[in-house]
Amino acid sequence: MITNPYLQLDELVSLIETLPNYRVFKKLVVPIKDYKNDSIFGRGKVEELTEIIKHDTNIDGVVIGLSSIDVAQYITLQKIWRKPLYDKYRIILQIFKHYAKTNESRLQIALAEIPYLKMKLRMNQQIVKMKEIDPTLDISSIFHENIYFNNDNRTSFHEKLEILNQREDKLKKSLEKIKQGRENRKMSNSSSLQNPYPIIAVIGYTNSGKTSLIKALAVNQTKLSPENRLFATLDVSLHQGILPYSEKVLYLDTIGFISDIPVSLISAFQVTLSDINRADILLHVRDASHPDTNFQNLTVMETLKSLGIKQELIDNMIEVHNKIDLLPKLTVHTKIENPKLKIFPTSITKSVGLSELLTGIHMLLLKRQNKSTIHLKIPIQLYSKIYSYLLKMNASIVKTEPTDDSQNYMLEIVIDQKTLSIFKINFDPRYIVV
Template sequence: MNLNNISVLSRHVLLRKHVLGRSWLTFAKIRFLQCASKLVANTILTKLVNNRTAFPNPPSRTLFLTACLFNSKNDNIDEEDVIEAEIEELFQEQIPLGLGKDEHRVFIVHPDVKWGSKKQYLTKAALQMEEAVGLVKTLHNWSVVDTLILSTKTPEKRRIFGKGNFQILTEKIRSTPGVTAIFVNVERLSAASEKDLKEAWGVEVLDRYSLVLHIFRCNAKTKEAKLQISMAEIPLLRSRLRNEVENLDQQGGGSRYIMGSGETHYEMQQRLLKERELKIRAALEKLKKKRHLLRSQRKHKDFPIISVMGYTNCGKTTLIKALTGDTLEPKDQLFATLDVTVHAGQLPCHMTVLYVDTIGFLSQLPHQLIDSFSATLEDVIQSDLIIHVRDISHPETVNQKVNVLKVLSDLQVPDRLLNSIIEVHNKIDLVEGFEASDSEAIPISALKEHGLDVLKERMEEAVLKCTGRQAMTIKVQLNTPQLAWLYKEATVQLVDDTEDDCSANVKVIISRAAYGRYRKLFQVTS
């Protein structure tokens, strides 16, 4: 039996997206008992787990769990599948922004602040506009129809610009055909500002926070990335909920209370939003514990950990690919990497290290967005060394460096890591007549694999220093497990036979802790 054999009514019930509740669970049980054998339940579960696109609408967690009730003996379904279904349901709840469209024609306006705390001193308005255009073009089928840099002395006001400039901007937008969204290139618009601007222009209004979140949503692949994005969306959902309630109050639209519930529509929505936030936090906590376990396992194996960080699209993934030979697929795209990934490589001394590829940074990102990804960035805090990759060909490379260091400071990265950062100047092949301006920085081209030998030597020196490892020669007895133990627990560089066929001199790099275990295990006195 397959899904086509279920009655029309049953399929309609199964495929609709329902809110989890007792009435739905009871009804679903009845319909399963009436219309669907256990074989049908198996078919549904298989399609839900292996081929979500088999359904015209995204299947809800309710449908998944209901099918599980009738398939408790199915060995193919486990707790991981249920967790994945829960995360997918949370992630599929779109922000009420109208950004789910396949395409948008965007008008970008950049407020050029003339003075005050919000003035940018390390960059220029034209370069900031260039980055804003790059953000929009990151999205598939989104296009920029026009741009405008407009000066302002009052960025804190609801309409950001003075009366005259705001009128010029509004006329410019209205005279530009086909505009479906306005991107105001500021960190975050207040709820009041967003409401005013939408009313004035009649289209969706975006700030950097909402646009970057949408880029994240489009690039998210793993469970952790989806959960972190869902958490970062909560402030936007709350803001829009307040706007909706204010609009209803002003229009005097309908009763404020839900019949028989004793709570207002706003209170009910706030409660549902709070419940959603708690679900996300609980799911994130589970993944955090799992990540902590993986981190503990890496520490137990005593592999040095090197975190590779930098501004978005600076070439971090390309560098890790060049250092490790892994089959990575770097993209010339903002925020191509949203998840922390770990890749093993070897230093010149044959010591194995783990390179951690991290999410790229961006200027003017609100704290809520950084906080949402703090669980991911904990790997950086636990690392032994940080490599800061800079795109030296970018005109804003100095400003990008300042932004990265600021985020690292906000993450409360220990001083031992901040003081030992190795700075790498990447993409020197794109700079004609490149000359190093910083004697401490290492110039490389990750794509062309130029300068990597120097970088590896510097990393080796830093890793040995920060991890307390030391190079030494140990005399081992070949008729014992000593040599095999050293190969497993340390980095063996050279084995020299001695005149005595029963022993050898082994040159190793070994940590103090491992050497202590070696001496205790084999009762070595010196």
């Protein structure tokens, strides 16, 4: 997905060093002979890497920047290198497990871990066969993980696999209950007299600045602590904000996306990420300073589609081109895949472009909710009654002021067409100033 292998390597290093006490001592771009080959690399490259690993005492493990490696590849390379072996799947899984805070995210991570545990079980089966063929083989000196080193006759391979399948089903049912609870709350909110505030889902590639943007736009968010690391957000959360004309909205902070992420990891977070479909607007935060920003954008688009996000939301999405302060002469990337998108260059750290962005969100909400700005001229004796009515109907009252003769009040309001039609039934339509 990333066009430059050195950029891909840099992203992998950032992933690894997101974990506490993990440090990269050596990084290499190595050509791959065949993704399906047991050794992955050519024979000469394997020998070259073996010499590096053998003589560098700082190396405690090896990370291969592939989405995932299979059992045969794992066993083959670990037999040669005799160091713990990791792929992208396992690194991301470790990050998720370390930083998960809520019960929901822990359930989703446990579900994402099942495919790895099944792979580990198959690997154990192969190791047992290796030991049967060569009883003198010192398995513990080759494999450093917590795996079974002997044939457990009490529990067969198929029985262990069934235990994992049962655990997988149990986790899916628990997550389905959470999803159903959300749907029930959603139906309850939609049937209540008080309309919920519009929801702005903030999405984007990991470490693009989503949480920082929400902290800048939302009110009273001193507890939000954006971190400069990949996957700083693993749980969705709602934060209240105020748009122009005092309209209240809720910003939905979401988990970041990343290229070449294993399908099972994204699938496990379906319940959390399905909240994006509740949004009225998508706000896509992009790191405009990143040399691969367009490919990061492609990753986000493909992930949204794989999650089943409504096409209408994607088509009407706002793009926030963040970190323009890191670009020369504040230029921004101008390649736009969809000309319908509204693009707002920003620097969250420098507070550049935020007021324009808020206005853009407000204008799009007016359009999507069929709202418009109108003016009312109300007799002073009806002012309190109509003012209270408008608030009850969730109209946004922008401005009020008495007329020069003090007989009337002028009101500027933002209101949807349905509410305006009801207003015309309950009050004199001539109060509306054309």
